[in-house]
Structure formats: C-alpha cells, structure tokens
Amino acid sequence: MFYKKADLVMEETKADAILVSDGANMRYLSGFRGATGYLYLTKTRRVLATDSRYTEMARAEAPDFEVIELAPAQTYGQLLNSLMEADGAENVGFEDQYLLYADYRKLQKECGGRLKTELGDRLDLLRCVKTEQEIAYLAQAEAIGDLAFTHMLDVLRPGMTELEAAAELEYFMKTHGAENLSFETIVASGVNSSMPHAMPSAKKIEPGDFVTMDFGCVYNGYCSDMTRTVVVGKASEKQKEIYEIVLKAQLAGLAAVRSGVRGCDVDKVSRDIIAKAGYGDCFGHGLGHSVGLYIHEEPRLSRLCETVLQPGVIQTVEPGIYLPGFGGVRIEDMVVVTEDGCRNLTSSDKNLIEL
Ligand code: GLY
Ligand code: MN
Numbered sequence: 001m002f003y004k005k006a007d008l009v010m011e012e013t014k015a016d017a018i019l020v021s022d023g024a025n026m027r028y029l030s031g032f033r034g035a036t037g038y039l040y041l042t043k044t045r046r047v048l049a050t051d052s053r054y055t056e057m058a059r060a061e062a063p064d065f066e067v068i069e070l071a072p073a074q075t076y077g078q079l080l081n082s083l084m085e086a087d088g089a090e091n092v093g094f095e096d097q098y099l100l101y102a103d104y105r106k107l108q109k110e111c112g113g114r115l116k117t118e119l120g121d122r123l124d125l126l127r128c129v130k131t132e133q134e135i136a137y138l139a140q141a142e143a144i145g146d147l148a149f150t151h152m153l154d155v156l157r158p159g160m161t162e163l164e165a166a167a168e169l170e171y172f173m174k175t176h177g178a179e180n181l182s183f184e185t186i187v188a189s190g191v192n193s194s195m196p197h198a199m200p201s202a203k204k205i206e207p208g209d210f211v212t213m214d215f216g217c218v219y220n221g222y223c224s225d226m227t228r229t230v231v232v233g234k235a236s237e238k239q240k241e242i243y244e245i246v247l248k249a250q251l252a253g254l255a256a257v258r259s260g261v262r263g264c265d266v267d268k269v270s271r272d273i274i275a276k277a278g279y280g281d282c283f284g285h286g287l288g289h290s291v292g293l294y295i296h297e298e299p300r301l302s303r304l305c306e307t308v309l310q311p312g313v314i315q316t317v318e319p320g321i322y323l324p325g326f327g328g329v330r331i332e333d334m335v336v337v338t339e340d341g342c343r344n345l346t347s348s349d350k351n352l353i354e355l
Contacts (some may be wrong), residue, residue: 001031003064006041015093015117017042019107022027022098024293025123027221030062039065040083046063049079056175077110082185086116093117097124099350123285127132127292128299131314134222137337138291138314141178141224142334142345144217148172149228149348158207158232162187162200165213173217182216182223182295193229193327196285196320207233210327216295223295225316226346227332239329241319242279243352247331249273249319250350254288257315257335257342263305270319271303282328288316291334313337 006018006029023035030039030048034057037050048065050058055295058067068339069078084092084192092111094104096118127225130138151172156165164183173181191207198212205211214227230244231239253270261293267287274283285300291314299307308316318332 001029001062001064002047002126002341003029003041005029006123007043009093009119009122009126010041010043012122013093013117013119014091015119016089016091017087018093018119018123019095019115020123021095021103022123024127025095028127029123030065032058032062032065033221034058034061037070038080038172040080042087042089045083045087048085048273049076058252075106075110077107080107081111082112082231083230084111084348090114091116093119095119095123097121109321112232124298126338128290129310130292130336131312134292134310135314137222138224138334138336139222139345141182141222142226143347144173144176144178144219145215145224145226146346146348147176148215148217149185149213149226152213153230153353156205156207156211156230156232157305158205160205161202162189162205163202165205165211166200166215169213169215173215178217178219180218182218182291185229186212186214188212188328189232191325191327193329194324196322196328196330208236209233210239210329212328212330214330214332221293223291223293224345225291225295225332225334226348227318227330228348228350228353229329229331230355231355235352235354236297238326240352242323243329245274245277245279246319246321247350247352250317250331250333253317253319254333254335254342254344257301257309257317257337259309259311259337259339261300261309263299263307263309263315264303266301266309266315266317267303267305270317274319274321282321282323283319284322285320287319288332290314291316309337311338315342
C-alpha cells in the first residue's frame with residue numbers, strides 16, 4: 001500500500017503525525033477497506049485504530065499497520081490521545097475537509113488541542129496519478145460497464161420504466177464482476193433527459209425517446225464511469241443535430257487530452273464547439289473529472305481547474321447538451337492520460353444508436 005506517501009505530507013506540513021479519517025485515504029494508505037476508525041501515522045509508527053466489528057478484517061487487509069481495537073467504553077479521542085502522548089506528537093495534521101465539525105471538536109478536546117495542522121486536500125492529491133495496477137482495476141471496472149451497455153441494447157424497449165432499466169444495468173454489473181456501484185445509476189428518458197443528473201423514475205420509455213444511461217461500478221475498490229445516450233425508435237432531425245454536436249465536442253475533448261495541458265484548456269475545446277453550435281447555455285457542468293477510489297476525484301476538466309495533466313491521471317470526458325422540455329444528450333468515456341494523448345478505457349459505440 002501507499003503509506004510511504006504520507007511522509008511527504010508530514011515533511012511538507014511539518015506535522016509530527018497525521019490522522020486520517022476519510023475512507024478512501026485510509027484504504028489508499030493502508031489497504032483497509034472498512035472505512036471506520038482512524039489511521040495515525042508518524043515517521044516511525046503506523047497505527048490503524050478501529051472497533052471490534054473490523055479488527056479481523058483490518059489485520060488481514062493492512063498488514064503494515066499496527067491494528068489497535070477500541071476498548072469497550074473507550075472513545076477514539078482517548079485512544080488517539082494516548083498514542084500522541086506516547087510519541088510526543090504536539091502538531092497533528094488532520095483532514096479538515098472530511099472530519100465532521102462535531103467529531104473535530106470532541107477529538108480536539110480529548111487530544112489536548114493537538115490537531116493543529118489542516119491538511120486540506122493534500123492526502124487526496126496523493127491519489128491523482130495511478131499506478132499500472134490501479135489502472136488495470138479501473139479498466140476492468142469500465143469493461144464491465146461496456147458489457148452492461150451492450151446488454152442494455154438488447155433489453156431496452158418501449159414500456160420499460162427508467163427504474164427497471166436502471167435495475168437491469170445494476171443487476172448485470174453485479175453479476176459480471178462488480179462489487180458495488182460507483183454512484184446512483186442514472187437512466188433518464190424523453191424530457192427527463194434534459195436533467196443531467198435525473199433520478200430514474202416510474203416513467204415508461206416511449207418510442208422516440210432519448211435514453212441517457214450514466215452508470216458505473218466498482219472493481220477492487222476502483223470506480224468506473226460512462227454515459228451513453230440512445231434513441232428508442234427513430235431519431236428526429238433535432239435529436240440527430242444535438243447528438244452530433246455533443247459527439248463532435250466529445251471527440252475533440254478526447255483529442256485534446258494529453259500530458260502537459262491544463263484541465264481548463266481541455267474543457268474549453270469541447271465547450272467552444274457546443275457554444276459555436278449555439279448551445280453554449282445548455283452545457284452547464286464541467287467537461288470531466290478524475291476517477292479512482294471515489295467517482296469524483298481531482299483534477300477536473302473544468303473552467304476552474306488549472307492543474308496540468310500528467311501521465312497516469314484518469315479523466316472522464318463528458319460533454320452534454322440539455323434542452324428543458326425536449327431532452328438531452330451526454331456522451332462520456334473514461335481515459336488515462338499519456339505523454340502524447342490518452343488511452344480510452346471505454347470501448348462502447350458512440351455513433352447514434354436507434355433501437
Ligand atoms: N457519472 C456521474 C458523474 O460524473 O457525476
Ligand atoms: Mn462522470
């Protein structure tokens with residue numbers, strides 16, 4: 001596991017120790033999947049404090065850590081305070097972006113005010129560049145998504161509700177190697193597809209509907225993410241027009257991804273195409289985001305993100321056009337940044353499919 005990377009954060013912040021509470025960061029640094037408890041790391045000590053529901057799992061999954069079980073009637077603050085006292089750790093870094101305010105106040109009180117350094121997103125940023133092993137897990141998760149999309153082309157039909165279609169996608173992924181879903185599956189049909197994050201409803205899919213499916217699954221902890229929009233029946237001229245603009249923007253965005261460019265520059269490439277076609281106001285969200293142990297990670301392909309892309313960073317490329325009262329289109333692939341471009345982990349067809 002990647003616990004050695006925590007040393008960089010201690011050096012940078014001058015903290016004597018760091019306390020990790022976020023589930024993904026705990027897993028990344030230790031291997032422990034339980035997401036309950038805390039990691040406490042100094043330059044010389046690595047502790048995973050958790051409760052009796054998780055200790056067996058923790059010992060198996062985090063062999064590089066000393067697993068300490070919370071005693072009956074002991075609080076985490078008491079346990080952690082005893083560690084800090086023993087180590088003489090006076091300046092402890094903590095995840096201010098994740099710790100609940102109430103938990104922070106309680107811990108701070110019980111640990112004698114030692115939580116002095118706000119780590120911000122420093123631990124999350126350790127996860128940006130993926131190893132070959134992590135990329136292999138992400139690729140496998142996306143491959144399960146591709147299979148699920150192919151399956152949906154066989155089963156989507158008028159009369160099926162959005163909820164039934166979402167259930168079909170989810171059942172397929174979980175019976176083909178997925179351990180979980182990356183996020184709540186989106187199936188949006190007809191006018192509902194103008195809502196980028198519509199919730200699947202009891203609405204029946206009707207002939208001529210756009211159906212947007214945005215879904216992903218988890219494989220070995222790593223998330224996938226893809227979106228395809230199809231037409232059930234024959235596409236109208238307007239549907240074809242919108243679809244082709246989004247596809248053009250998506251292909252141009254993919255072509256712009258490479259090591260050395262900023263996230264905002266890639267976003268601009270796709271956004272300009274949509275704006276030039278007259279639909280600039282109908283694409284409100286960012287072009288993409290990174291993916292890993294969480295579905296949304298840094299860096300982003302967005303107007304606000306000036307981070308320079310590096311090889312091994314994952315990005316989604318997902319432009320859309322959304323017309324309230326008519327419907328919408330989004331097309332999303334997940335890619336790995338390389339020196340001179342990107343490797344697409346998504347292989348599903350992107351030409352307009354009429355079912
Ligand atoms: N695919 C869901 C999202 O990116 O928000
Ligand atoms: Mn996405």
